[in-house]
Amino acid sequence: MTSLPRAAGAERMDEPGQDPAELGRSLVDLQHVNRWLGGYRVVLHHLGRLVARHPRPEYRVLDVATGSADIPLKVAAWARSRGIRMRIVATDNHPVTLDFARRHASGDADVRVEAADALHLPYEDGAFDFAICSTALHHFDARADLLRVLGELRRVARIGGIVNDLRRSRPAYVGARLLAATFWRAHPVTAHDGPLSVRRAFTPAELDDLARAAALPCARVHRHEPFRVALVWEREG
Template sequence: MSRSRSVGLSQRDDRVTELMDAADADPAMLAKTYERFRLVNAVVSGERAVYRRWLRPRLSPVHRTRVLDIGSGSADLPRRLLRWATRDGLRLEITAIDPDMRAMEWASARPPTPGLELRRAMSGDLVAAGERFEVVLSNHVLHHLDGHELGALLRDTEALLAPGGLAVHGDIERSRLGYAGFWLGTLPFAGNLLAGSYIRPDGLTSIRRSHTAAELARVLPDGWAVRRAIPSRLEVVRRADA
């Protein structure tokens, strides 16, 4: 359950929690949330821009590119990326991981997507297995993490990148404009499209938990950079040495 609003948007409020993360979250509402993610993320996650700017230039019609999606949730992002790559005649293989059994069970029950492998795992599990990827991605994961967890994710990402690889962790940028935009933009759908899901309350909580570019820049290790993207998004980027 989200705690009372004791911190304004001028500061990151990492004390509030998303309803869907609760162990006793309603299964029907969770399923509705996972199903609706594909619609909401198509608007707010900049997936097309991620594909065009970061992924497509690294793809080939001959050589397979191996990608890791961390904290994949309903796996709507990797499914879209694979569909666009197939349309463009490019070879792509995505491993999508998430530690939440509920998310992986829901994603695994969807029709299979060629090139997509789903695993219930943490990034550290793949590091321990010695796996490497040309591209490591995540979407809306960073705001879930505390400082220790963020550092661990970035270290794991570095270990998982193949020589010359690329990492892009995309997330929300906290701002009053972004909060107001999400509140107003989702209001007309609260009683229909988003009804029975956690998307609207958890989306607002996510914004309150998210970082600003300056906050992330202060804590990122050497070799990492943060850039702004649209709409109200941040991308934490690292390019591995060849």
Template sequence: MKRAMSKELLDEGEIDLQELERSLREVWHVNRYLGGNPALFRHLGKMLADPRAADRGGIRLLDVAAGIGDIPLALLRWRKMNGLDVTISCIDIHPGMVELAARRTASSDKITAMVADATAMPFEDDSFDIAFCNLALHHMDEEQAVQLIRELDRVSRIGWVVTDLERRRLAYWSAMLLAGVVWRSPVTKHDGPLSVRRSYTAAEARELLNRAGIEGAVVRRHFPFRLALVRHG
């Protein structure tokens, strides 16, 4: 299946906040129960267990293209986070996303949200211990994806992980099924299947790492239809 290049509705930036939140909540539930979060958390768990994670006091995490802040909230509830002094900074280029993320995370003093470009982050080198990016890679063209990887590597001290969909025909037809019988938001119905068609294959993801020039980074495949680009070390 050739990679699609047409824009998703989420990329147009003209969706009202109520519909935007409704759509992203639907995506969140699929991500939570159908493999997205487990793949991300598996790699984050290994990095958080790294002895270097807490050698400078509290652990600093960066969520890139954070959407409405669901991943940081889930991380703080995650059983493997018990006892860890963690702060999570969230960035997104979409001001509406940041507004929703700030609203949803307002009860936690461990999470902050700001508008920033994932391909040109306003942070110094090694500003964070661990950085991660979930379900945003497919929104980017190859040049943007390469620059995202370079930026993640630049700002993270211990490691980083990018998780996203894997472009496969069965994944596409699964998304079409969800769009037909599960999703209610017209945004999700449109963007869900298109997200699969816009995503990268494992071979293409490896080529992105090669172009970024990141040594020690690898691509892992996870069930169902998930990719993780990881650098830890």
């Protein structure tokens, strides 16, 4: 058990009326977090393992709550460098974030940005090979919503999926507070949301419990340093 209890509370980047310029700065800050604190590395590591066990020349991938679509762009480039193709649908339900993602991904033909609610994905069962959700599961507070999101990811993914998120701990919280007071101090959305995101995030044991409750097949939780955790599931056969 952790001595840092999970907190509830709304993050400013989720507010429908958020200032576009401030939200854009926060999305860029999140790109930096993904680059320097393991977000890209975690997704590509586990996706590479899934691809190795299910080889084919082309895959369909869903990225839920995509933010700026930075992870889909990394995935698409990574796949092309290995002679395979991943056609990625990057989704979000915040209109300003969607506009940002569409502009950011406009130069990559393998990434398409669409509006979608993580609680009610508008796709058929098994419509994708893989489903990915990065640094977004912690935005949901109610256990019923958390299980619904995981259930929707499971439903639309034919092979498996990856949930990549922050790992809640006191060191992670201290680090986020330090960033908020220094690099993010002029970015009010990030300065507010960064520490709160850590407080809303999960421990490995909590993610394992959610995976079992959501009946994710062959699910495993992986710790990644310094402050990341990945929930990976995979259908047999």
